[in-house]
Amino acid sequence: MAEEFNFLKRDAMNQEEFDNKYGYHAEDAGLLVQGKKLFRKCTRPCTSFTKLFGYLLGFVPIIKLLPKYNWKSDLPRDIIGGLTTGVMHVPQGIAYSALSGVAPVYGLYSSFFPVLFYMFFATSRHNSIGSFAVVSLMTGEANRVIMTKYAAFSTNSTISSTQIAHLRPIMVASTLTFVVGIVQFAAGFLRLEFITAYFSDQLVDGFITGAACIVIAAQVNDVLGVNVPDVTGPAYTFKRFYDVLSQIAQSNVCTVIISVISFAFLYVGRDFISPYVTKRFKIKIPIPYELILVIITTGISYGFRLDQRYGMEIVGDIPAGMPLPQVPVFSILLDCLPHALSITAVIIAVHISMAKMLAKKMNYEIDSRQELYALGLSSMLGGLFPIYPVSTAMGRTMVNVESGSRTQLAALFSCLLLLIVILWLGPLLESLPICVLAVIIIMALRSLFEKVDYLKNLWHGSKIDLLTWLVAFVTTVGLDVMKGLVISIIFALLTIVFRSQWPKSETLAPTRGAEDFENLRRYKALSQYPDIHIFRFDSPLLFPNVENFKAKILKQIKSWSDGDSDTNDSVTDRPDTKETSSMKFIIIDCSCISFIDCMGVNALKEAVHDTKSRRVTLLLAAATGTF
Structure with a gap:
């Protein structure tokens, strides 16, 4: 497996370390700041006669068109x-x-x-x-x-x-x-x-x-040419x-x-x-x-x-x-x-x-x-x-x-x-x-x-x-x-x-060389890492779909039990591989999770707690800045 797949060679960082290294600066999106921006935008045309005149001309686009009009080629057409x-x-x-x-x-x-x-x-x-x-x-x-x-x-x-x-x-x-x-x-x-x-x-x-x-x-x-009574309403x-x-015999x-x-x-x-x-x-x-x-x-x-x-x-x-x-x-x-x-x-x-x-x-x-x-x-x-x-x-x-x-x-x-x-x-x-x-x-x-x-x-x-x-x-x-x-x-x-409450989700598997990850169910030749499941949730994580999200995570965990019933029991029988066989990971591909609300955050916390209790580590990948 190590010979078949290549991993990205750089030091792993969590979000806090990444922010510190590259100087994260939070955007000021407060209501007061946004209100000031909106006020300045609305009052900008009134700051001078030239701007007001230009703003009013903007309501008549044909004035801007005429100087650029090609009278020779456009007029006949x-x-x-x-x-x-x-x-x-x-x-x-x-x-x-x-x-x-x-x-x-x-x-x-x-x-x-x-x-x-x-x-x-x-x-x-x-x-x-x-x-x-x-x-x-x-x-x-x-x-x-x-x-x-x-x-x-x-x-x-x-x-x-x-x-x-x-x-x-x-x-x-x-x-x-x-x-x-x-x-x-x-x-x-x-x-x-x-x-x-x-x-x-x-x-x-x-x-x-x-x-x-x-x-x-x-x-x-x-x-x-027939006379029929006026009808209204449904049907x-x-x-x-x-x-x-019924009146067709009376046609003109x-x-x-x-x-x-x-x-x-x-x-x-x-x-x-x-x-x-x-x-x-x-x-x-x-x-x-x-x-x-x-x-x-x-x-x-x-x-x-x-x-x-x-x-x-x-x-x-x-x-x-x-x-x-x-x-x-x-x-x-x-x-x-x-x-x-x-x-x-x-x-x-x-x-x-x-x-x-x-x-x-x-x-x-x-x-x-x-x-x-x-x-x-x-x-x-x-x-x-x-x-x-x-x-x-x-x-x-x-x-x-x-x-x-x-x-x-x-x-x-x-x-x-x-x-x-x-x-x-x-x-x-x-x-x-x-x-x-x-x-x-x-x-x-x-x-x-x-x-x-x-x-x-x-x-x-x-x-x-x-x-x-x-x-x-x-x-x-x-x-x-x-x-x-x-x-x-x-x-x-x-x-x-409905699409938000029951969104699509996919289990991903690496292609040869780990250059890309594709849906495991669509490609029979692909196979997962034995102890790593990569899971993509194709929707913002919001209150309507948090239960669906948690159920999908639980399904990922159960897939190990269904596929390898002695995973946890057999660890004690092989001391030389105890550490590696007991470490399992679920990586959530967050590239499609463009937004998350409070219930979504709580769902992630619960997922971390549930996976940890089952000796599974939950990791996030490709989380956006608004995540």
């Missing part, structure tokens, strides 16, 4: 990318307005004002904010709840009858947008961007996929499909035909024509099939008067012109707050994860805190106009990237296109069939259901992550969006507790 993204904004804004419970024209406003404001405050160069199906669905639910409440309180003397008489869905939506902005800005001010770390990719993906099922269920009746998806199936034939043609048009265009055109002509700019479909079906609907002849539903009135600013309805701010919190959670989770992914891919940096400020300011300023809450849309953002956008200025050209539609072209879309908008929404969500490979990878990678995805998906579909989000977050936090 931003123009093309911005116009391409703007083309997607038009049909999506009109379509998702129905989910929010407001008129189609407000979808155009929602694709204009927040996008314009976000351009000034953002550090992400590619995120495309605007209408997003899940957020629009949550807005529609909030709209329904608040409008129902105030309708029920119409005889309450404490509420002005004038307020109730004039309260409309768009007023609720814009006030909700304003409150969402306040919550987002407050999250940035309080440095709460770390909360997004608890929204795992699996949680967000499962939740969004579940919400997509609800969105699709809400569109099925429009696709078929909405199943109730809606049941109601639609014209609506069904237009829907089928629209599905086929988008499917063939995206899956067959686009790949062929890209490969054949090397064109990277996406073809705007949604806008083409809107133009064609609007023309057909208008030319053949499909609404009058066959009773097909159309968009209806879309007034031209810009809306005037309006003050939020302050009497419903508290009613909006609970909904704003859940909507903000979804927006931040999707937005920050998308911004980080693209920043890494495109090799630039973003400021997560500034992104919260950007979202908050965009929503607060946008909330002064008749809009609904907006978020980053993943599909539209990828189109923005693929079409060549380089910077935030691409949003300016998207807004210019939207401005033309709002001022002059909006009324031309009044004959657009509602079923076409429903088809656009469903096809936009199609990619969310292509999960076979993704779920397989989760199954092989982490069963807990797969379970997190399933819980988020099932609770969202089975209950509703709000409850699904809350339960998903609670479950994700519980998985952290």
Whole structure:
């Protein structure tokens, strides 16, 4: 054994000897010192006008971008990318307005004002904010709840009858947008961007996929042209499909035909024509099939008067012109707050994860805190106009990237296109069939259901992550969006507790030459030292897992008894080896124990006492400075 393994040749030292030799200096982490540092950091911008001006300019990153902007190479790409993204904004804004419970024209406003404001405050160069199906669905639910409440309180003397008489869905939506902005800005001010770390990719993906099922269920009746009663509460998806199936015989034939043609048009265009055109002509700019479909079906609907002849539903009135600013309805701010919190959670989770992914891919940096400020300011300023809450849309953002956008200025050209539609072209879309908008929404969500490979990878990678995805998906579909989000977050936090309480641990064995130590159970050719067990605990040592830790140490001790029952008894029979055979060691590899609390310290003391009583020496290795 001595010939096979080499040991580190230096004098052994305990922690006290090591500290004395290298001059250990304790960090002063007292509350008073930390408070002084925080105070100096917060007041530093106010120490001079120059620092204050620089601090305020930090809220407008585009000012720093413009001097470095390459007008020759970046501007053409931003123009093309911005116009391409703007083309997607038009049909999506009109379509998702129905989910929010407001008129189609407000979808155009929602694709204009927040996008314009976000351009000034953002550090992400590619995120495309605007209408997003899940957020629009949550807005529609909030709209329904608040409008129902105030309708029920119409005889309450404490509420002005004038307020109730004039309260409309768009007023609720814009006030909700304003409150969402306040919550987002407050999250940035309080440095709460770390909360997004608890929204795992699996949680967000499962939740969004579940919400997509609800969105699709809400569109099925429009696709078929059937009238079904409004349903709410748990199992909405199943109730809606049941109601639609029970009325399917009453489907509008014209609506069904237009829907089928629209599905086929988008499917063939995206899956067959686009790949062929890209490969054949090397064109990277996406073809705007949604806008083409809107133009064609609007023309057909208008030319053949499909609404009058066959009773097909159309968009209806879309007034031209810009809306005037309006003050939020302050009497419903508290009613909006609970909904704003859940909507903000979804927006931040999707937005920050998308911004980080693209920043890494495109090799630039973003400021997560500034992104919260950007979202908050965009929503607060946008909330002064008749809009609904907006978020980053993943599909539209990828189109923005693929079409060549380089910077935030691409949003300016998207807004210019939207401005033309709002001022002059909006009324031309009044004959657009509602079923076409429903088809656009469903096809936009199609990619969310292509999960076979993704779920397989989760199954092989982490069963807990797969379970997190399933819980988020099932609770969202089975209950509703709000409850699904809350339960998903609670479950994700519980998985952290479970992993902390029952962490993994490994018995290590040396490789040949003792250059490395690997898990004994994974490599059959490895063997332990006869009287030395090396044990690694893969978690901070905290109160939830101290019992598990002590049980693992006891198991290490018992392994000697199980493997060599006469270890202690045979010592007296061989006096020449009495000392060496009676000395046994357990070395705890502390490299994964990043933190230890008081109960963890007590557990270590108990482990030392228990091992000593069994003639085993307990040693610690690779303990960190915070250990």
